[in-house]
Each structure stands twice: as structure tokens, then as C-alpha cells.
Amino acid sequence: MIIPYLRQDLEIFRGNSREDGAPAWLLYDAVRNKYFTLGLTAFKLIKNWRGGEDIQNFEKKINSDGIETNSDEIKSFIGFLQQNNLIVQPPGQNVNYLLQQKNSMKKNWLLNLVHSYLFFKIPLFKPDEWLERNLNKVKSLGSAKFRNIIYILGFIGICLVIQQFAVFKKTFLYFFTFNGLMLYFATLVIVKCLHELGHAFVAKNYGCRVSAIGIAFLVFFPFLYTDTTDAWRLRNHKERLLINFAGILTELHLALIATFIWGILPEGGMKSVMFFIATTSWISSLLINVSPFMRFDGYYVFSDWLKAENLQPRSFALARWKIRETLFGFNHKPPEEINPTRRWTFIIYAWATWLYRFFLFIGIALLVYHLAFKVLGIILFVIEIYWFIMLPIIKEIKNWYMMKSEMKLNRQTVRTIAILTVLTMIVVLPWKSSLKIPAVYISEKYSKVYSPYPGKIKQIFVTKDAEVEKGQELLELYSPDLDKKINSLRTKIKLTKTKINRLSDSAGNMDQYITLQQRLLALQSEVRGLTNIKSKLILKSPIKGKIKDFSGLSEEMWVSNTDQLLGIVHYGTGQVKGLIKEEQIDRFKEKSPAVFIPNDGEHKKIHLISSTLDLSAVQNLPYISLSSLHNGPIAIRNFTSGEFKYRPETAHYLADFNLINNSSIQFELPGYVHIEGSRYSPFIKFFKNIIALLVRESGF
Numbered sequence: 001m002i003i004p005y006l007r008q009d010l011e012i013f014r015g016n017s018r019e020d021g022a023p024a025w026l027l028y029d030a031v032r033n034k035y036f037t038l039g040l041t042a043f044k045l046i047k048n049w050r051g052g053e054d055i056q057n058f059e060k061k062i063n064s065d066g067i068e069t070n071s072d073e074i075k076s077f078i079g080f081l082q083q084n085n086l087i088v089q090p091p092g093q094n095v096n097y098l099l100q101q102k103n104s105m106k107k108n109w110l111l112n113l114v115h116s117y118l119f120f121k122i123p124l125f126k127p128d129e130w131l132e133r134n135l136n137k138v139k140s141l142g143s144a145k146f147r148n149i150i151y152i153l154g155f156i157g158i159c160l161v162i163q164q165f166a167v168f169k170k171t172f173l174y175f176f177t178f179n180g181l182m183l184y185f186a187t188l189v190i191v192k193c194l195h196e197l198g199h200a201f202v203a204k205n206y207g208c209r210v211s212a213i214g215i216a217f218l219v220f221f222p223f224l225y226t227d228t229t230d231a232w233r234l235r236n237h238k239e240r241l242l243i244n245f246a247g248i249l250t251e252l253h254l255a256l257i258a259t260f261i262w263g264i265l266p267e268g269g270m271k272s273v274m275f276f277i278a279t280t281s282w283i284s285s286l287l288i289n290v291s292p293f294m295r296f297d298g299y300y301v302f303s304d305w306l307k308a309e310n311l312q313p314r315s316f317a318l319a320r321w322k323i324r325e326t327l328f329g330f331n332h333k334p335p336e337e338i339n340p341t342r343r344w345t346f347i348i349y350a351w352a353t354w355l356y357r358f359f360l361f362i363g364i365a366l367l368v369y370h371l372a373f374k375v376l377g378i379i380l381f382v383i384e385i386y387w388f389i390m391l392p393i394i395k396e397i398k399n400w401y402m403m404k405s406e407m408k409l410n411r412q413t414v415r416t417i418a419i420l421t422v423l424t425m426i427v428v429l430p431w432k433s434s435l436k437i438p439a440v441y442i443s444e445k446y447s448k449v450y451s452p453y454p455g456k457i458k459q460i461f462v463t464k465d466a467e468v469e470k471g472q473e474l475l476e477l478y479s480p481d482l483d484k485k486i487n488s489l490r491t492k493i494k495l496t497k498t499k500i501n502r503l504s505d506s507a508g509n510m511d512q513y514i515t516l517q518q519r520l521l522a523l524q525s526e527v528r529g530l531t532n533i534k535s536k537l538i539l540k541s542p543i544k545g546k547i548k549d550f551s552g553l554s555e556e557m558w559v560s561n562t563d564q565l566l567g568i569v570h571y572g573t574g575q576v577k578g579l580i581k582e583e584q585i586d587r588f589k590e591k592s593p594a595v596f597i598p599n600d601g602e603h604k605k606i607h608l609i610s611s612t613l614d615l616s617a618v619q620n621l622p623y624i625s626l627s628s629l630h631n632g633p634i635a636i637r638n639f640t641s642g643e644f645k646y647r648p649e650t651a652h653y654l655a656d657f658n659l660i661n662n663s664s665i666q667f668e669l670p671g672y673v674h675i676e677g678s679r680y681s682p683f684i685k686f687f688k689n690i691i692a693l694l695v696r697e698s699g700f
Contacts, residue, residue, distance in 0.1 A: 003058050004078065004087040005051030013233045026233055029086065033211050035232040037309060041069060045077055064449045070081030121225065123214035131204040138201055145684035154256025160263025176496055180649045187276045191251060191376065192224050198250030199226040206234055226380060237304050239538055244300040293356040318343060319350030323399060361388040427683040433495040434586060438633045439578035439598060441606065445570035446668050448545050450561060452536045455479030464550040468541045468568065475565065477537040482530060489527045496520045508665040545570035576608055576657040578673045579618065579626065579634060585653060594657055594675035606663050610675060611656040618654055619647035625670040632670065
């Protein structure tokens with residue numbers, strides 16, 4: 001085998017020491033703007049490289065120079081160089097290999113479409129020369145003196161915000177208008193451009209070449225990027241750390257300056273711009289960029305802080321190895337030998353990254369599904385779920401299958417089989433039977449008393465816990481507003497009658513006469529209605545019973561017609577009303593023992609027996625204490641008025657429960673009923689929910 005020639009445009013730089021302290025070098029391919037890390041042996045091979053020489057002669061010569069290697073290592077290194085196109089290909093040679101390499105890089109149209117949809121970059125311009133010309137102009141912005149001035153101004157700004165905090169909160173509402181959103185977008189573009197320039201200028205300050213600034217799209221979501229690949233040549237990892245942190249630091253300094261300017265500016269659009277820069281801009285930057293689980297600023301900062309190259313591939317490999325060893329006990333060597341503490345750091349980081357990405361990609365898939373029209377939304381949703389979540393799992397399971405010959409019955413496999421068996425039984429077997437039903441305990445008769453009209457309490461005839469008869473007077477109310485309206489209407493009636501009398505002898509005014517007669521009838525009807533309401537301002541007991549919920553009432557107190565004034569309870573055995581969800585109907589059984597547990601924590605549980613179930617869905621929730629509007633468990637649609645003010649968001653059905661023994665509870669009380677229902681499998685329930693969801697979403 002003949003040693004191939006290296007490309008003449010390759011460069012070698014001294015790199016940082018490896019994690020074990022061994023020296024390392026960087027091989028730079030300027031054509032692809034890509035760096036390769038070389039160990040000591042690889043560096044010595046390149047330093048003594050002799051293209052065109054037989055591999056055996058080359059091995060003898062380098063061994064005579066004190067380099068311990070063999071032909072297999074040399075062939076492996078040649079394969080690395082050839083695979084990354086770092087050698088000169090003689091004309092007419094290795095054509096088949098190059099064609100094979102080209103074909104392996106080709107993807108069918110569907111994969112190209114998927115990759116383009118998921119992620120793609122568009123370089124906008126090459127800023128290196130411009131950065132070189134302007135570097136000295138912006139160097140002063142990074143000086144310690146300038147930063148201290150920013151910190152002082154930021155502290156003053158924070159003090160001003162505290163003094164005007166109510167105005168500060170109110171400004172946020174401006175962004176929910178159309179003009180606010182446009183201003184938000186324009187400011188966001190400017191801030192993110194400054195973010196990327198922060199990366200670029202700091203990289204240039206340390207002598208790195210900035211090859212491109214552009215825009216990238218992750219599932220069609222745009223964000224700017226700066227190519228600072230040249231930072232790999234820096235031997236000081238703190239310098240690389242500053243380059244990666246520069247964008248976030250730029251936004252944080254902008255936020256401090258904007259906070260100060262917001263505090264001294266008068267009301268207007270510029271004040272709103274400063275508000276955005278001072279708050280949502282850098283907060284969003286922190287949420288997106290600081291996370292080490294995606295390949296944004298936070299990842300490279302975390303990687304440099306750990307002094308770990310290729311952090312994610314190495315962590316993922318170690319995490320997969322750890323899972324295989326835990327499940328099957330292969331006793332394979334780890335992908336790399338590193339300190340146990342550092343290994344666990346990598347493994348935990350990989351698991352956290354997988355968990356983070358799982359929820360992130362689920363969220364993105366749902367967002368894409370809802371934003372696109374239905375057919376496209378379904379396609380993009382399936383691509384997201386398959387490519388980012390299912391495909392890595394499928395690949396790993398395939399690897400397990402390929403290693404089936406190495407699987408043996410040992411402690412790890414027995415434990416795995418036992419856990420899988422238990423989980424399968426828990427998921428598949430119909431073991432779960434209990435039902436937890438939102439419910440309310442009500443006395444045999446419980447009547448709520450309201451005012452028919454807003455007014456004042458004139459006189460109170462009863463006291464709390466007093467016994468009352470049906471029809472007995474409880475409260476006397478009066479309403480100055482009601483009296484004023486009645487007097488005004490009576491005055492209008494007199495005027496209308498006077499006008500009618502004046503027109504009665506004139507036949508030429510018949511149309512006006514009819515109009516006045518109709519107006520008179522309407523006014524008289526309105527007076528009768530208000531007079532009827534006034535007659536009801538003396539509130540009487542609708543039932544016989546005892547006064548409850550009476551606290552807080554006093555004479556001359558204003559009351560609303562929507563607030564309960566008091567309650568009257570007629571003692572009896574009472575009953576419990578429960579509201580069952582639609583998916584629980586087939587599990588509800590009549591004549592079954594149940595327990596009602598009140599929410600107040602003061603009363604003891606009540607033993608019940610289920611009675612009947614009304615199969616007509618509740619249109620308007622009869623017990624508002626169970627509604628979400630009053631911190632109850634049943635979600636209510638956002639209706640503010642009308643016949644169905646308390647309409648449940650999902651279908652609920654009313655179930656009756658009878659008390660086995662008399663209860664000491666003497667008023668309406670919310671809680672939960674616990675009852676044994678038909679047994680079911682959580683997996684079957686989940687499967688049915690998925691089928692129901694697919695059926696619902698399949699309608700176009």
C-alpha cells in the first residue's frame with residue numbers, strides 16, 4: 001500500500017491539552033472550515049508524512065525515529081484522512097470510492113424534504129473584513145470602566161422601576177395590541193442582531209475569523225447565528241467561554257441600559273421599546289440560549305466549562321452504554337475510559353437532554369399541528385414525533401436485537417424481566433376500580449335567598465340559626481334607585497296622558513295619538529314590573545327550616561341581586577349529588593357502597609349507597625361550588641351571562657347517592673364521592689382515548 005499525499009492547504013495548530021493532560025493539535029480544513037483534533041501519535045505521523053512511499057518503508061522510518069506504531073494504525077489513520085477528504089486523490093484513481101462516498105451522501109427527495117423542514121441555514125453575509133475594520137471602534141465597549149458605568153446605571157434604573165412599578169406592569173399590556181406586536185418584532189430583530197454581533201466582535205478580538213452570519217430555521221422558526229468555528233484554535237478555554245457567552249452578556253448589558261432609560265423617559269413609543277429590551281428580550285434570550293440541552297450558546301458554554309469536546313455525542317454514547325449494562329449486563333467496556341465522577345456527569349447530562357427534548361419536541365409538534373391547516377398539520381406532526389422521538393428509540397431497540405446472542409440469564413436480565421412483567425400487568429390487567437366523583441352534600445331541602453333588586457337592608461327580622469315557618473318575613477329591603485325609577489316613570493305617564501288628552505279632539509293627529517297610546521302602555525307595564533319587584537323587597541321564607549349562612553348582614557348594608565343573603569335548611573336525612581364524566585358512565589354501578597368526603601376538613605366522611613344515574617348530560621351546573629369559576633374541579637365554559645352561565649366544558653351526568661345513616665351536616669357542602677366501579681385497564685383506557693382523539697381529529 002502506497003502512502004497518499006496530504007492536501008497542501010491543510011494547517012496544523014497547537015490545541016488545548018486533552019482531558020487526561022495529553023497534548024493535542026488541531027488539523028484545519030479551510031475549504032470546509034472544519035477542525036479535527038489530533039493526538040500525539042497522529043501529529044507525529046503527519047509531521048513525518050511521506051506521500052508516495054510504501055507503507056512498510058514508512059513504518060520502518062518512523063519507528064527508527066522513535067515513533068511507536070504499526071501498519072494497522074497507519075492504515076486506520078489513512079482511512080480517517082481518506083474518509084474526510086484530507087488527501088490528494090490522484091487522477092483516475094479511487095474513482096469508485098469517491099462515487100460511493102458521493103452516493104452515500106445523497107438522500108431521496110422525502111428525506112431531503114424532511115431535513116429541510118426540520119433544520120436549515122441561510123448564510124447572509126461574510127462579516128470578517130467589516131469586523132476587522134470596526135473592531136477598534138467597539139473595543140472600548142468591553143472595557144471594565146464602561147461595564148462599571150452600565151452596572152451603576154442599571155442599579156439606578158432598577159431603583160426607578162421599583163418606584164414606578166405599577167406603571168412598569170401596565171406597560172406590558174401594550175404588547176397585546178397590533179402596534180405593540182409590530183414594535184415588539186422590530187425591537188426583537190435589532191436586539192438579536194446585536195446579540196450576534198456580540199459573538200462576532202469578541203471572537204474577532206481574540207484573533208478568530210468569523211466566516212458567516214446568517215439565519216437558521218428550526219421547524220420554520222427563525223433565529224440568527226454566527227459561525228465562530230475558528231474559536232477552536234484558541235488554546236485558552238476561558239476565551240472560548242467568553243465568545244460563547246458574549247451574546248447573552250450583550251443582551252444583559254442592553255437590558256440594564258434600557259431599564260435606566262425607561263425610568264427617565266416620558267410616556268411614548270420609545271419608552272415601550274426600552275421596556276421590551278429591559279424585560280422580555282433578555283428573558284427570552286436566557287430561556288433559549290442558556291439551556292445546555294440544545295446546541296445554542298448554553299451548550300457551548302457548558303461544554304467549555306467542562307472542557308469536554310463533542311459533549312453530546314460522547315454523553316449519548318455513555319448513556320446508551322449505561323442503559324444496556326443496567327438492563328442486560330453485557331459487561332461491555334464503556335465507549336471511553338474517563339473518571340467515574342465525570343462519566344456520571346456525562347450520563348446524567350444525556351438523560352436530562354433526552355427528557356428535555358422529549359417534551360420540547362412534543363410541544364413543537366403540537367404547535368405545528370395547530371398552526372398549519374389540518375392535512376399539513378397531521379403530516380408535520382407525524383414527522384416530528386417519528387424523527388425526533390420514535391426513530392432514536394427504534395434504532396436503539398434494533399441495536400439490542402443485534403446483540404441478542406450476547407444476552408444471558410444474569411441478575412440484570414432477571415431484574416429487567418421482572419420489572420417488565422410487573423409493568424405489563426399494571427398497564428394491561430384490569431385492576432383499577434375506584435371512582436373519584438366531584439359531589440355536593442345537600443340537605444333534604446336547602447333554599448338560598450337573594451334580593452330581587454340591588455338595594456339596602458332596612459330591617460332584619462331573624463337571627464342566625466332561628467327556626468322559621470314558610471312565608472315568614474326575613475328581611476325588608478329598600479332601593480332608592482328603584483323608587484327613583486318608579487317616580488320618574490309615573491311622571492312620564494302623566495305627561496303622556498296630558499299629550500293624549502290634547503290630541504283627542506284632533507282627528508288629523510291619529511298617527512301621533514296611536515304612538516302615544518303605545519308609549520303609555522309600555523310605561524304602565526314597566527311601572528307594574530318595578531312595583532312588583534318593590535313588593536318583593538320584603539323577603540319571605542320559601543320553606544320551613546333553620547336560618548344558615550347569615551354572617552355579615554347588617555341594617556343599611558348595600559346588597560346585590562347576585563349574592564346570596566342567607567340560606568334556609570330543612571333538616572332531614574339529606575342526599576349527595578355527584579357529577580360523573582362521560583368516560584366513567586359504563587363503570588358506574590347502582591346499589592354500590594360509597595363514601596362522601598367533604599372538602600372542608602371539619603366533617604367526617606359519610607357512608608352512602610349509589611341510587612340512580614341520569615343519562616342526560618348536564619347543560620347548566622346546578623351546584624356552582626363545584627365549578628372552576630369558584631375553584632371547583634369541573635371546568636366551566638367562558639360564559640358570563642345567559643341561560644347556560646355554568647355550562648361544563650365536557651359532558652357530565654348527575655348521579656344520586658342516598659345516605660345510609662343520618663348526617664350532622666346541615667347545609668350544602670362540596671366534596672368527593674369515592675365508589676368502587678367496574679374494573680378497567682389503564683392501558684385500555686389510554687388506547688380508547690387515543691382512538692377517540694384520532695376519530696375526532698380525522699374530520700376534515
